[in-house]
Amino acid sequence: MENQPSIPHVPLLEPPRSFWQRIKNAFGQKEPLxxxxxxxxxxxxxxxxxxxxxTLDANKYRATVRVIEGEGRVGINPTTEALDFGDLSPGTSAVRRVALSNQTPIPMLVVILKTGTIASLIKNEKNFFALTPRTEDQIDFSLYMPASGEIDRVYDGRVYLFKIPKPF
Structure with missing residues (x-):
């Protein structure tokens, strides 16, 4: 062979690694974040x-109502653990009240989320409001059973009251 100039060995550069590739090997990797x-x-x-x-601090209430036959008939179940509207005939309504308290030194933003088949039937007077420090308030939940309510059907779901710290 003829004398050719030797080319020095240059290591190949690795492409930059993405954030997720670096996180994947965060504990065993040699290069720091x-x-x-x-x-x-x-x-x-x-x-x-x-x-x-x-999410853990949210007040969680089971909500339920049963449609009964007849006119103007209401059967109420007094309980503090759930929003149980009892037995309602079509065209009647019931109200449940929930007490809220904020014993912290910062205001809380109260957000109400309703789920389940009962969610569209429950109306509440306020949502997305601030609860000032060291105060108490009440929220009324009303349910009107429309004339189209199926007899002997149970509408149920859950109501979540989130209290989110509001720094401003």
């Missing part, structure tokens, strides 16, 4: 913890 990645990860963890706290 960058500052902006640490900040993003910290914000995600704080958001998860905040969401977890708000």
């Amino acid at each position: 960058r500052l902006h990645e640490k900040i993003i990860l910290g914000i995600l963890i704080l958001f998860f913890l905040f969401t977890f706290y708000v």
Whole structure:
């Protein structure tokens, strides 16, 4: 062979790794996370913890009503553990009241979420409101059974009252 100049060996450069590739091997990896990645990860963890706290702290109520035959008939079940509207005939209504208290030094934003087959029947007077520090309030939930309500059908669901800390 003829004398050819030798080309020095140059290592190949690896393409930059994405954030998720770096997180995947975070505990066993040799290269540390960058500052902006640490900040993003910290914000995600704080958001998860905040969401977890708000969800666990929510007041959860089972809501139920049964449609009965007849006119103007109402059967009420007094209970404080659930929003039980009892037995209602078509064209009648019932009201349930829930007491809220904020014993913390910061205001709370109250958000109400209704689910299930009863959700469209329940009306509440207020939603998305601030509960000032060290105060109590009440929310009225009213249910009107329309004339189209099926006899002997039970409408049920859940009502969640989220109290979210409101810093401003």
